[in-house]
Amino acid sequence: MLSVLSAMATAAAVLLPVVIFIVVISIAMVKRGEISMQGEVHEVAATPVAGKAAAAIPRRAFFSWMGVAWTAFTASMVATASATGRFMFPNVLFEPPATFKAGTPDEIQEGQVDERFKQKFGVWLVKDIDIQTGAHGIYALSTVCTHLGCTPDWLPAAQKFKCPCHGSGYYRNGINFEGPTPRPLERYAISLAEDGQILVDKNAKFQYEKGQWADPRSFLKV
Amino acid sequence: MAKIIQTIKNLFQSVSPAKIGQSIQETQLYRSIFRVGVPDTDRKRMLVMLGSVFLHLHPVKVRKSGIRMRYTWCMGGITFFLFLVLTFTGLLLMFYYRPTLDYAYVDIIDLREQVPLGIMREIHRWGAHAMVIAVWLHMFRVFMTGSYKPPREFNWNVGVILLVLTLLLSFTGYLLPWDQLAMWAITVGSNMARATPFAGHEGPGAALVRLGDITLVNNASDARFALLGGRFVGEGALLRFYVLHCVGLPLVAGFLMAIHFWRIRRDGGISGPL
Numbered sequence: 001m002l003s004v005l006s007a008m009a010t011a012a013a014v015l016l017p018v019v020i021f022i023v024v025i026s027i028a029m030v031k032r033g034e035i036s037m038q039g040e041v042h043e044v045a046a047t048p049v050a051g052k053a054a055a056a057i058p059r060r061a062f063f064s065w066m067g068v069a070w071t072a073f074t075a076s077m078v079a080t081a082s083a084t085g086r087f088m089f090p091n092v093l094f095e096p097p098a099t100f101k102a103g104t105p106d107e108i109q110e111g112q113v114d115e116r117f118k119q120k121f122g123v124w125l126v127k128d129i130d131i132q133t134g135a136h137g138i139y140a141l142s143t144v145c146t147h148l149g150c151t152p153d154w155l156p157a158a159q160k161f162k163c164p165c166h167g168s169g170y171y172r173n174g175i176n177f178e179g180p181t182p183r184p185l186e187r188y189a190i191s192l193a194e195d196g197q198i199l200v201d202k203n204a205k206f207q208y209e210k211g212q213w214a215d216p217r218s219f220l221k222v
Numbered sequence: 223m224a225k226i227i228q229t230i231k232n233l234f235q236s237v238s239p240a241k242i243g244q245s246i247q248e249t250q251l252y253r254s255i256f257r258v259g260v261p262d263t264d265r266k267r268m269l270v271m272l273g274s275v276f277l278h279l280h281p282v283k284v285r286k287s288g289i290r291m292r293y294t295w296c297m298g299g300i301t302f303f304l305f306l307v308l309t310f311t312g313l314l315l316m317f318y319y320r321p322t323l324d325y326a327y328v329d330i331i332d333l334r335e336q337v338p339l340g341i342m343r344e345i346h347r348w349g350a351h352a353m354v355i356a357v358w359l360h361m362f363r364v365f366m367t368g369s370y371k372p373p374r375e376f377n378w379n380v381g382v383i384l385l386v387l388t389l390l391l392s393f394t395g396y397l398l399p400w401d402q403l404a405m406w407a408i409t410v411g412s413n414m415a416r417a418t419p420f421a422g423h424e425g426p427g428a429a430l431v432r433l434g435d436i437t438l439v440n441n442a443s444d445a446r447f448a449l450l451g452g453r454f455v456g457e458g459a460l461l462r463f464y465v466l467h468c469v470g471l472p473l474v475a476g477f478l479m480a481i482h483f484w485r486i487r488r489d490g491g492i493s494g495p496l
Contacts (some may be wrong), residue, residue: 088448089442089447089448090451095454122454148409148413149413150409150410165410
């Protein structure tokens with residue numbers, strides 16, 4: 001319903017100025033005598049007949065009418081351009097939601113990198129010590145390499161995240177130590193839902209190098 | 223007897239190539255298409271150039287230096303030729319390729335294994351690589367011969383836009399095989415759009431575009447999203463890149479190429495040696 005209304009509003013925003021433009025131009029030209037309702041076309045400048053007709057609407061007034069017409073036309077063009085731009089952004093996305101529940105905290109072992117949510121949501125859950133406070137808990141690491149956006153692999157034997165694209169490497173806590181990457185992996189907001197499950201919110205992200213890992217929302221104490 | 227010989231003679235004369243040519247040129251069909259007869263005078267030559275929608279884009283006269291390979295390297299012409307090859311082979315590929323997650327990759331494999339003349343996709347691919355190289359060499363030649371200078375400065379700018387369009391055509395075509403290389407190359411490449419000033423969600427000034435507490439530029443409303451049709455390279459990106467690659471970009475490029483060629487003529491033909 002809402003989208004139908006907004007579509008109608010867009011159509012009106014586009015069409016109305018065009019209609020105004022055409023009507024105003026027609027009125028102005030009829031008054032000025034450049035066209036007549038009988039379908040005859042007068043020569044404006046050359047003949048004395050046109051001179052008489054032109055007296056019906058002064059030259060200055062004609063130009064102010066033109067001003068209205070062109071403003072309306074410009075408005076319609078702006079409306080068309082913005083409607084076209086809006087068209088590229090659909091109202092519904094068929095992608096996994098940005099907020100999801102990820103089971104209870106005791107499903108993850110101490111020191112484990114949980115890969116269950118990597119494929120669908122792009123998140124590693126790690127039960128570990130917070131590198132800043134030393135508290136025990138869980139954090140949600142983004143699986144997007146901070147170099148150029150590929151997806152690193154968790155290598156359990158080497159205990160590191162290794163990106164196949166350009167070789168960037170990260171420790172289990174997300175801190176980068178090798179390869180071209182300039183900064184650590186990002187954390188997502190993590191909390192406990194009312195039913196006792198872990199709730200990950202990918203809309204909020206926390207960057208270590210900006211000191212945002214100190215934010216309590218980036219770490220779930222258990 | 224003499225009369226019969228004369229008739230046969232006339233008959234042979236009437237079927238001589240010159241006569242046939244002349245009678246063809248007098249038909250209404252020929253005259254409606256070509257207007258001007260054999261261009262044997264300067265005036266007729268000019269009228270031929272002006273009267274044809276294809277030839278009018280071309281300079282009326284070309285300097286002797288303009289057709290010297292060592293001067294032009296023929297790189298502009300080669301670029302245009304490759305564009306035509308890519309348009310033709312691309313059109314053929316479109317008969318088999320479906321831009322969906324289920325079919326894209328297997329259709330590419332099938333184009334090689336199951337479709338007759340399995341090198342069609344390779345021609346398209348190598349043609350694309352060659353076109354990028356030819357465009358660079360063309361620009362290098364134009365730069366080194368100073369052909370970007372007035373009165374050709376506008377045409378240089380059209381050429382720069384055409385270079386960008388060529389690279390964008392390469393970029394969008396890169397995704398279509400939908401293999402690992404394509405997928406991650408476009409992931410990496412499209413991440414650059416995150417840094418668009420004001421329009422990319424990690425770009426400078428993006429945080430300023432807001433209504434109260436709500437930031438308007440996020441990963442579902444920025445320039446990268448408009449390009450990919452999603453927050454990551456997925457089904458939406460494949461379809462958008464396909465449409466841009468097959469319709470959007472070639473249309474704009476074709477339009478600009480017409481301007482580019484016409485401006486060569488308007489700006490006094492191919493530039494002379496320094």
